[in-house]
Amino acid sequence: MTRERGSPYAPHADAEAAAMLDAIGVDDEEALFDIPEGVRFDGQFGIDSRSEQALRRELSALLAKNDDLTEFMGRGHYDHYVPSLVDNLSQRAEFLTSYTQYQPEITQGFLQALFEYQSMLVDLTGLPVANCSMYDSATALAEAARLADRVRQASGSVVLVPEFLRSGKRGVLDNYLAGTEMTVETYPMDDGNVDFEALSDRVDDETAMVYAENPTVRGTIEEHLGDIGTLASENDTLFCLGTDLVALALLEEPASVGADVVVGEAGVLGLPTAYGMGLGLFATREEYLRQVPGRLVGISEDADDKRAYTLTLQTREQHIRRERATSNICTNQAWVALRAAIHLAWLGPSGLVDLAEDCVRDATDLAERLDELVGLQAPVHDRHHFREFVVHTDQPAAAIAGDLETEGYAVHVVGEHLLQVCITDANAHEADALVAAFEEVL
Amino acid sequence: MIYDQARYVENGQYEPLLSEKETTEVDVGGDDSPLPDDLTRDSVELPDLSEPELARHYTRLSQMNWSIDSGPYPLGSCTMKYNPKFTEAVAADPNGSVHPDRSDESIQGNLELLYGLQEYLAEIGGMDAVTLQPPAGAAGEFAGILVAKAYHEANGEDRNEVIIPASAHGTNFASAAMAGYDVVELPSAEDGRVDVEALEAAVGDDTAALMLTNPNTVGLFERDIEHIAETVHDAGGLLYYDGANLNALLGRARPGDMGFDIMHYNVHKTFATPHGGGGPGAGPVGVVDELAEYLPSPRVRERSSGSGYELFDPEQSVGKVHGFQGNWLVLVKAYAYIARLGDEGLLDASAKAVLNANYLGSQVEFDIPYGPYHHEFAATSGEKDAADVAKRMLDYGVHPPTTKWPEMVPEAMLTEPTEIESKKSLDDLAAAFNNAAADDEETLADAPTRTTARRIDQVSAARNPRLSWRALGDDE
Numbered sequence: 001m002t003r004e005r006g007s008p009y010a011p012h013a014d015a016e017a018a019a020m021l022d023a024i025g026v027d028d029e030e031a032l033f034d035i036p037e038g039v040r041f042d043g044q045f046g047i048d049s050r051s052e053q054a055l056r057r058e059l060s061a062l063l064a065k066n067d068d069l070t071e072f073m074g075r076g077h078y079d080h081y082v083p084s085l086v087d088n089l090s091q092r093a094e095f096l097t098s099y100t101q102y103q104p105e106i107t108q109g110f111l112q113a114l115f116e117y118q119s120m121l122v123d124l125t126g127l128p129v130a131n132c133s134m135y136d137s138a139t140a141l142a143e144a145a146r147l148a149d150r151v152r153q154a155s156g157s158v159v160l161v162p163e164f165l166r167s168g169k170r171g172v173l174d175n176y177l178a179g180t181e182m183t184v185e186t187y188p189m190d191d192g193n194v195d196f197e198a199l200s201d202r203v204d205d206e207t208a209m210v211y212a213e214n215p216t217v218r219g220t221i222e223e224h225l226g227d228i229g230t231l232a233s234e235n236d237t238l239f240c241l242g243t244d245l246v247a248l249a250l251l252e253e254p255a256s257v258g259a260d261v262v263v264g265e266a267g268v269l270g271l272p273t274a275y276g277m278g279l280g281l282f283a284t285r286e287e288y289l290r291q292v293p294g295r296l297v298g299i300s301e302d303a304d305d306k307r308a309y310t311l312t313l314q315t316r317e318q319h320i321r322r323e324r325a326t327s328n329i330c331t332n333q334a335w336v337a338l339r340a341a342i343h344l345a346w347l348g349p350s351g352l353v354d355l356a357e358d359c360v361r362d363a364t365d366l367a368e369r370l371d372e373l374v375g376l377q378a379p380v381h382d383r384h385h386f387r388e389f390v391v392h393t394d395q396p397a398a399a400i401a402g403d404l405e406t407e408g409y410a411v412h413v414v415g416e417h418l419l420q421v422c423i424t425d426a427n428a429h430e431a432d433a434l435v436a437a438f439e440e441v442l
Numbered sequence: 443m444i445y446d447q448a449r450y451v452e453n454g455q456y457e458p459l460l461s462e463k464e465t466t467e468v469d470v471g472g473d474d475s476p477l478p479d480d481l482t483r484d485s486v487e488l489p490d491l492s493e494p495e496l497a498r499h500y501t502r503l504s505q506m507n508w509s510i511d512s513g514p515y516p517l518g519s520c521t522m523k524y525n526p527k528f529t530e531a532v533a534a535d536p537n538g539s540v541h542p543d544r545s546d547e548s549i550q551g552n553l554e555l556l557y558g559l560q561e562y563l564a565e566i567g568g569m570d571a572v573t574l575q576p577p578a579g580a581a582g583e584f585a586g587i588l589v590a591k592a593y594h595e596a597n598g599e600d601r602n603e604v605i606i607p608a609s610a611h612g613t614n615f616a617s618a619a620m621a622g623y624d625v626v627e628l629p630s631a632e633d634g635r636v637d638v639e640a641l642e643a644a645v646g647d648d649t650a651a652l653m654l655t656n657p658n659t660v661g662l663f664e665r666d667i668e669h670i671a672e673t674v675h676d677a678g679g680l681l682y683y684d685g686a687n688l689n690a691l692l693g694r695a696r697p698g699d700m701g702f703d704i705m706h707y708n709v710h711k712t713f714a715t716p717h718g719g720g721g722p723g724a725g726p727v728g729v730v731d732e733l734a735e736y737l738p739s740p741r742v743r744e745r746s747s748g749s750g751y752e753l754f755d756p757e758q759s760v761g762k763v764h765g766f767q768g769n770w771l772v773l774v775k776a777y778a779y780i781a782r783l784g785d786e787g788l789l790d791a792s793a794k795a796v797l798n799a800n801y802l803g804s805q806v807e808f809d810i811p812y813g814p815y816h817h818e819f820a821a822t823s824g825e826k827d828a829a830d831v832a833k834r835m836l837d838y839g840v841h842p843p844t845t846k847w848p849e850m851v852p853e854a855m856l857t858e859p860t861e862i863e864s865k866k867s868l869d870d871l872a873a874a875f876n877n878a879a880a881d882d883e884e885t886l887a888d889a890p891t892r893t894t895a896r897r898i899d900q901v902s903a904a905r906n907p908r909l910s911w912r913a914l915g916d917d918e
Contacts, residue, residue, distance in 0.1 A: 006790030007783055009524045009714070010861040012797070020801040020865055029793040032800050034663045034814045039700045041693065045565045049784025052528045059778060063537040065551035073541040077766065085493055087534075093511035094504035097525050099717040102517070102844070105893040106447060106836050108456060109507030110719040113500070115910070116460050116489075122910035123488055129909055133721065135577040138765030146620075171762030175588060179622030221481055250470060253483040275552055276542030276766025277577075277722070289907060295720065299914070300903035303888075303896035307455050312903040318580070318616035319847070323625045328616035331578040331710065331725075335718025345460055345496055349468040349488040360476040384477055410544055 069410040070430045074388040074422030075217055076137065076166045077276055078268045080246065080355065081425050082339075083346050086270055090339045100295075100334075104310040105302070111309035114334060115297040117341040124248040125262045126255025127283040131294040133266075133333040134280025138169040140263035141211065141242060142176030143282065143293040143327055147261060148209035148238045149180045150291050150326070156206045156237060157181045160199070163189045164217050182208060192220035192381030192390070196227055203235050213242035213264075214251055218420065219363065219388035220381050221251060229258020244268045245281065245340065247386055249349075250356035260285055269347075270339030279336040290316060293327030295334075355425060359387040362423045362431070367391075369435050370421070375442045380418065388422035390414060395442070403441035409434055443870050445513075445839030448505035449894045456894060457502050460489035461911040506894040507719075508841055514863055514871050516802075518818045518844040518856025519611065519659060521689050521711030526782065529715070529775035538774060542766035546752045552770075553751035557742045559726075559777045566780075566788070567685075567705050568698025569728030573737040575768040579686060582706030582725025583617035583653070585738055588760040589704055589729060590651045590680045591621055592736040596758060599678065601650035607636055609660065609848040614653045614684060623650060630850050634662050634812035642673055649679035656683065656700070657690045659848045659856070661799065661815030671701025680704060680733075685725075688712045689860070690796055690817035693789035697728075704729050709776035716775070724772040738763050792817070794861035798868060802859050805872035807879055811851055818858035820851040823879070826886065828853040831878045833897060834889035838874035 012020070017029075026032060050058065071079070090096065094109065101107040114132040121130035134140040145159045159177070161170065163186045173184055187202050188195045194212050203210060210232050214222040225241070232239035241259040243251065245266045254262045267279035284292060290313065298312035318325040347355060363385040367378040370391055379389035393400050394417070401413045409430075412420040423431060450457045467487035471479040491499070508515070515522040540549050560572040576582035587604065594601045604618035605626045615625050626644055631637035635658065645652075652674045656664045664670060674681050683697040683705035689712045697705045709715050710723035717723070729737060738760055740753035783791060795817040803810050808821035821843075823831045832842035832855070843857035855875075859868060878886065890896065908914065 005786055007787040007794065007861060009526060010790060010794040011864040012794055016865045017794075017797060020797055020868075024797075024800045024804050026800075029797050032796045032814070033694060033816065034665065035691075035695050036663075036665055036668070038668055039695050041568070041696050041699055045562070045693070045785050045788065047562060047565070047780060047784045047788070049787050050781050052526075052782065055778055055781055056528060056532065058781075059532045059555070059774075060535060060537075062555055063535045063551040065554065066537050066540060067548040068537070069544070069548055071541045071544070073543055075543060077542055079541070083493075085496060089497065089500040089504070091530065092501070092504040094507045094509045095719055096509070096530075096716045097511050098507055098509040098719045099515070099517060099520055099522060100720040103508070103832065103836060103842060104898050105833065105890050105895045106508040106841065107506075107719075108894045109503035109505065112457065112459070112506070113503050114719070119459070119461065119910035119912065120488060122912055124486070128912065135581065135722075135769075136765045138762065139577075139581075166765065168762050168765035172765060175584075175761055175763060176620065178588065178591070179620050221477070223481065249486050250477070250482055252481065256483070272536070272539040273541050274539050275549075275770035276764075277768070277770045277772075278765060289909075296907075296909055298903045299908040300899045302898045306451075306895065308895040308898045310898050310900060310903050312900070312909075313907060315904075318612040320612065322612045322615035323619035325612065325616040325619075328580040328584055328613050328620050329578070330580045330611075330613050331708075331717075331723040332721040333577075333718075334720030334722075335716070336722060338719065342496065342500060345489050345491060346493065348490040349466050349486045350490075352488065353468055353470055353486055357476050364476065384481060405545065405548060410541065410548065412543055 069405060069408055070427055071410045072421045072423060072427055072434060073410055073412055075412055075420060078387060079273045079424060079426040080268055082270060082272060082343060085346050086339050086342045089342055090335065095338060096335060101311055108309055111297050113338050113341060115309050117337045118297060120341060120344050121281060121283050125283040126253045127262060128286050129289050129292060130283040131292055131296055133337045134282050134294055135333060136278030136280045137242065137263060137265040138172040140280030140282045141169055142173045144240045144261040144263050145173055145182060145209055146176055147288060147291050149182050151288055152208045156208045157183060158206045159184045159209045159211065160187050160202055160207055161211045162187060162194065162213065166217055192216060192218050192383050193222050194224055194228065196224040200231055203231055203237060207235060207237040209238040209240055211240045211242060215247055215386035218381060218390050219385045220383035221386055225252050225257035233258055245344065246356050246359060249352040266340050267336055269343040271336060279333045279340055291326055292316065294329050294332060358425060360384065362428050363387055363389055366421065366423050366431055370438060373438055373442060387424055388420055391419040391421055393417050393419055400441055404437055407437040407440055409437050443839040445837065445892055447893045450502055457506065459911050460491065460499065463495065464490050466490035513840055514859065514867055515841040516843050516857045516859045516871060518858045519686055521858060521860055523714045523860045524862040525714050525716040526779060529778040532778045533771045533774040550750055553742050555774065555777055557751050559773055560742060562780050563707055563726055564728055567707065567728045568696030569705060570731040571734035571737060572726050572728045573741055574726045574773055575738045575764050576725035576727055577764050577769045578721060578723045579706055579708040579725040580613040580617055581763055582727045583613055584620055585763045586682055586704040586706055586727045587618055587621040587651065589733055589736040592758060592760050593733055594650055601648055603648040604650055605644050605652045609658055609850050610653060610655055611684060611686060634660050634850065635664050636666065636670055638666050638669060641670060645673055645677035645679060649677050651680045651682045653682040653684060655687055657687050657816045660812045660820040660851060661818040662812055663816060667700045686711060687817060690792055692792035693785065694792055698730065703733060709772060713776040714779045715772045722769045722772050724769045724776065736760055791861050798859040798861060798863055802857065802868045802872055806875045808855065808875065818856060820848065821855045821857060822851050823853040823855055828855050830886035834878040834881055834886050835874045836890040837892045838877055840871050840874045
């Protein structure tokens, strides 16, 4: 069987390939290609094949070129310790090497895992419909705005977003609305949170959706969510709330503050930092069910009258509805959703709430400690914080961040004299060292 | 072959839900809370199981799931290849798992790898510039069409139509519509390829782009591709290549050489990254020089000093299609796969993919109306319902093909075995087709019997949507 040339993952011995060609009735593989002469490629890519072992060495050395920094970074992308159970179970080939459950009878396992993921999102958001994944929080937000466009009763076509919003989210939002009449406008923030009075003045007949985040991109905990929900409802506009899986365990329940759509990052659990790879969370009300983007797993019965799971309401999706589909999404982040679900289940309700409470306590403590240093004031915003906070620096912030890198730490620069620092269970054990590094560089 | 899938039955149901095993409601807030009560929720109710219980639960679920490592998985248009194990080890390297806001200087390893992948993909597709940001094929289509739109707008042209063959993937239509285009559907010619006359009639001043899959969705190479490209270009439109079927052409033909201006790559298909039960994938987009400045930002380039790499924003970039830089873990695996195969391996992959499809096609008793096909074929189950035949194939220990699509073939069974199947395994697959074809209607309607669940009622699932365990009644 051993083949010296060609793909190591194609099993054909020469004799076997010959027998197959014979059965087809051609002399060689080339005869099977119906490619006109004019567009045939007979050049070389110039890509040398390397052995598995050589590649392990090569890529390990390549990635070791990254500086080994301890990251105190967040701003919409967070790192929590991922238990070994998640890696071990999600790497089972039956999960990892399967695809979309087009034949549900033989893929009950993954369907059930996705159904359980959806169910835990329902438990956490209080909203009855959650899909089984979007790509990331930015695309989830953009899909929410497109849903708002489809369901809006009034003539309004404005999506209101906070003044402080990651540029990546804003960029994706703008692009996803390119094919609609919708436009995006910002409303002001007040000391890190929504400036509710200013927002009230902005919401009118023209508003199709109001988006707010909790926690905000600056780590502050929002105090006017219920008011925003009421404001949106009174103006027949959708309230879209951005959050994440851990924050959901502690902060106000989205359904209780009148959220119509909940989006955000579910990859805060189950994923390593992974250079920004994510998992988009998407949940909404029952009345918007048929406008939901992405796949949904539902319950049915099989021929033995036993409960069984299947992808459902597929007439919303591109492979059936084509240009009238609710979204173009096909391949999604199912395996990441599986990982997040395992991580959630591993934490359990107490573990999850404890983790979330530590996000408040650790951020508060670290801000206090940095505030004690000469040349730093933290937190800048007089609010409660979750995981992260903004720090004012007397010296230029970029210089301090650069010096911190030299000491082995990475933080965000968010203004000429503003840094942002994020602490979770993944880096909390390095908090003392970070404070010492700040002392060193100030 | 006979196959029996694992089946756990408890209290008359299959494996219970996490919520049915153990659930706890815990109070949130109160005296010990770090937050005032008006900022917290009241309680959280979630499953509450020990690690050993979870290990068993998910192991059982995995046993109730088909995968490439279980057996043949010839879903047409999905390119279900074997996913090399070592790529998982490479992707798991913690050194590469950095925050997306890190300074360029501090993540030279990641940037070098991404740059290398951009270069590999450009070479393989015959393109000049590549973005790795789109997190899936459909996201790549959307990004690519945005690029076309930005290009036309920059030229002061108002073109509002995208032409798409009727046999194209549904995502093409949806992506074009999302970008704000009217979709013009192009009928197929009798030979199953693009109807060139219809195309000539369809193109015009409104044409922004033609989106084309080549080989198309029944495996046929568009022989008239040069004329098609000329027709679209003469009308001022751009040619978009849907990379779903690129596996058929590796090393033999390149979209760039055929006249395509924009393409996406489905790395979870062509470059063997795991499909993960539905995702994640990655859908890099390649373009010709003239369109490079419109690609999403940021991209990676070599520093002008010649040492090291940096992120940069293309001058007239369409902006973002993902919050950060896409699905990093998937991109690493794609890089590792391409490097493992190299030129000869890639060339052999397309040879064996096409060999396998043609061999399997020659062994299947169903009619295959269109050919010569390459990496996949669309058989028709004729008088028999393709869905029933597919369900019966499950009992023979294989995953069935994509069924009832594309619609140009009645009762279609779109079959793509990929290069990873041996002759023996293709013979098993053919036997599954042929045995199912020989089974009587009653047996087909009763199938499957050996999978975890028997035939599932799709209609009631949609009529009465129950989408979380909260929707389960007390009677369950």
